[in-house]
Amino acid sequence: MVSRVIPVAPFDLVIFGATGDLARRKIIPSLFHRFAVGQMLPETQIIGAARTEMERLAFVDLIRASLLEFAPQAAENETQLAGFLNTLSYVRVDADGEAGWSVLADLLRPEAVRAFYLSVSPTLFGTISANLSAHGLASPDSRIVVEKPFGHDLASAQALNADLRRSFDEHQIYRIDHYLGKETVQNLMALRFANSLWEPLWNSTHIDHVQITVAESLGVEGRGEYYDRSGAMRDMVQNHLMQLLCLTAMEPPSKFTPDAVRDEKVKVIEALEPVEPANVVRGQYRACDGQGSYRDHAGDPQTHTECFVAMKVNIGNWRWAGTPFYLRTGKKLRARTSEIAVVFRDPPHMIFPKMEGRRGNALIIRLQPDEGITLRTTIKEPGPGGMRLAEVTLDMTFVDALGPQAEAQDAYERLIMDVIRGDQTLFMRGDEVEAAWAWADPVIASWHEARQVPSLYDAGSSGPEDALMLLHRDGRRWREIEA
Numbered sequence: 001m002v003s004r005v006i007p008v009a010p011f012d013l014v015i016f017g018a019t020g021d022l023a024r025r026k027i028i029p030s031l032f033h034r035f036a037v038g039q040m041l042p043e044t045q046i047i048g049a050a051r052t053e054m055e056r057l058a059f060v061d062l063i064r065a066s067l068l069e070f071a072p073q074a075a076e077n078e079t080q081l082a083g084f085l086n087t088l089s090y091v092r093v094d095a096d097g098e099a100g101w102s103v104l105a106d107l108l109r110p111e112a113v114r115a116f117y118l119s120v121s122p123t124l125f126g127t128i129s130a131n132l133s134a135h136g137l138a139s140p141d142s143r144i145v146v147e148k149p150f151g152h153d154l155a156s157a158q159a160l161n162a163d164l165r166r167s168f169d170e171h172q173i174y175r176i177d178h179y180l181g182k183e184t185v186q187n188l189m190a191l192r193f194a195n196s197l198w199e200p201l202w203n204s205t206h207i208d209h210v211q212i213t214v215a216e217s218l219g220v221e222g223r224g225e226y227y228d229r230s231g232a233m234r235d236m237v238q239n240h241l242m243q244l245l246c247l248t249a250m251e252p253p254s255k256f257t258p259d260a261v262r263d264e265k266v267k268v269i270e271a272l273e274p275v276e277p278a279n280v281v282r283g284q285y286r287a288c289d290g291q292g293s294y295r296d297h298a299g300d301p302q303t304h305t306e307c308f309v310a311m312k313v314n315i316g317n318w319r320w321a322g323t324p325f326y327l328r329t330g331k332k333l334r335a336r337t338s339e340i341a342v343v344f345r346d347p348p349h350m351i352f353p354k355m356e357g358r359r360g361n362a363l364i365i366r367l368q369p370d371e372g373i374t375l376r377t378t379i380k381e382p383g384p385g386g387m388r389l390a391e392v393t394l395d396m397t398f399v400d401a402l403g404p405q406a407e408a409q410d411a412y413e414r415l416i417m418d419v420i421r422g423d424q425t426l427f428m429r430g431d432e433v434e435a436a437w438a439w440a441d442p443v444i445a446s447w448h449e450a451r452q453v454p455s456l457y458d459a460g461s462s463g464p465e466d467a468l469m470l471l472h473r474d475g476r477r478w479r480e481i482e483a
């Protein structure tokens with residue numbers, strides 16, 4: 001099945017921080033892919049902005065080299081690559097100063113959709129949005145896109161929101177969480193709200209528990225000092241895992257509009273019960289096989305910052321009371337994998353002989369690798385050996401089911417096109433981000449008050465023993481972390 005590409009009208013996109021890592025590795029290659037399939041038209045303008053003095057041609061060379069590295073298919077079609085590079089221009093702009101704003105204003109076309117992508121430190125969000133407004137660049141329907149981290153805690157998130165809202169209305173602000181741009185995440189909504197099969201089962205009567213795992217096999221080598229200022233709770237749980245939890249647990253919105261969807265997500269966050277300290281495990285990987293420990297990589301032998309978190313979360317509402325959500329994320333684990341596993345309760349009365357190792361029904365929504373959906377079911381073991389049971393998985397890997405088209409898109413491609421189309425469904429609303437911090441802050445504060453030291457775990461393992469115990473003591477077990 002090949003999805004239809006509907007071109008978007010030529011737009012003006014200004015990327016602040018266009019010479020930086022994120023722009024060169026993700027944003028611009030994503031735009032190139034949309035150009036290559038005909039969704040972004042040649043009349044579009046991509047305007048790079050940063051402080052470095054640079055001629056347009058030097059910027060084009062920089063982007064050409066980035067595309068050849070991060071979008072290797074760019075090398076296959078020189079005409080296409082030239083066509084894309086032709087859409088680029090560069091303006092030297094200092095976020096904090098006066099340079100460049102009027103040049104930028106002259107380049108922007110009044111009739112085109114206008115978006116400003118802030119691929120810079122959040123400390124610059126306020127000054128850039130104020131300058132956009134002061135220099136008359138922020139038209140009423142222009143859009144502003146901001147990257148994570150969106151705040152360090154509730155107070156800083158509120159300050160960022162206030163900074164942005166001084167110059168832009170909430171309907172113009174696009175807070176990116178690239179997890180929401182993943183095909184499977186949207187499929188979770190399609191699965192739940194376009195099928196009548198699941199909804200009757202989607203509650204605590206039928207679902208025993210939910211496991212959300214985002215595991216990484218790499219450590220924090222090379223960026224440990226930066227990472228150590230946030231930790232796994234701030235870097236992953238408050239945003240990515242929280243978004244996955246919301247989409248799994250939310251009520252069906254009355255319609256598929258950005259605010260109807262986001263209203264339901266906020267209600268989930270507001271229904272989260274405070275997390276008891278006994279229901280959280282924090283960890284750090286230890287040194288092994290000649291590789292450094294988390295503390296080595298963070299450059300601080302005393303640091304208590306966690307690079308692993310596992311927690312049991314309860315949602316206090318009618319649908320989910322009695323069905324815990326277990327969240328787990330960490331660095332240097334056995335494999336790089338992200339999934340949501342919805343584990344169903346056993347039948348109330350089992351008429352067949354007990355099956356050793358039986359795990360029961362589970363619906364697994366896999367985000368990476370190989371985005372897809374798997375349903376674990378129990379069947380009769382084939383053969384004449386009597387009525388013995390076996391478990392099989394009904395597997396729908398999207399690439400197998402839908403063809404290579406299913407894996408071609410990076411989350412950024414979809415999200416940037418949504419910005420241009422003016423669709424905020426997959427972007428976090430300001431109150432949603434603040435609600436997530438209001439839930440996360442007390443958890444983090446309790447660690448500091450208790451001066452809690454993270455548990456150690458081996459690189460390549462599933463995390464600390466205590467994390468296994470978190471489920472064992474409830475008579476459950478984590479799914480294996482495997483690629």
Ligand SMILES: NC(=O)c1ccc[n+]([C@@H]2O[C@H](COP(=O)([O-])OP(=O)(O)OC[C@H]3O[C@@H](n4cnc5c(N)ncnc54)[C@H](OP(=O)(O)O)[C@@H]3O)[C@@H](O)[C@H]2O)c1
Pocket residue numbers: 016017018019020021022023049050051052093094095096118119120121122124147148149
């Ligand atoms: N890299 C990633 O994978 C990633 C992932 C998620 C989120 N993010 C977030 O995205 C943002 C950008 O990250 P990055 O890794 O691309 O950073 P980076 O490599 O350090 O790039 C920063 C960019 O901002 C420009 N810049 C810095 N100060 C400026 C100023 N005063 N005025 C105008 N431009 C300025 C820099 O160019 P000049 O020095 O020439 O001005 C450069 O182009 C950060 O907030 C980061 O947390 C990054």
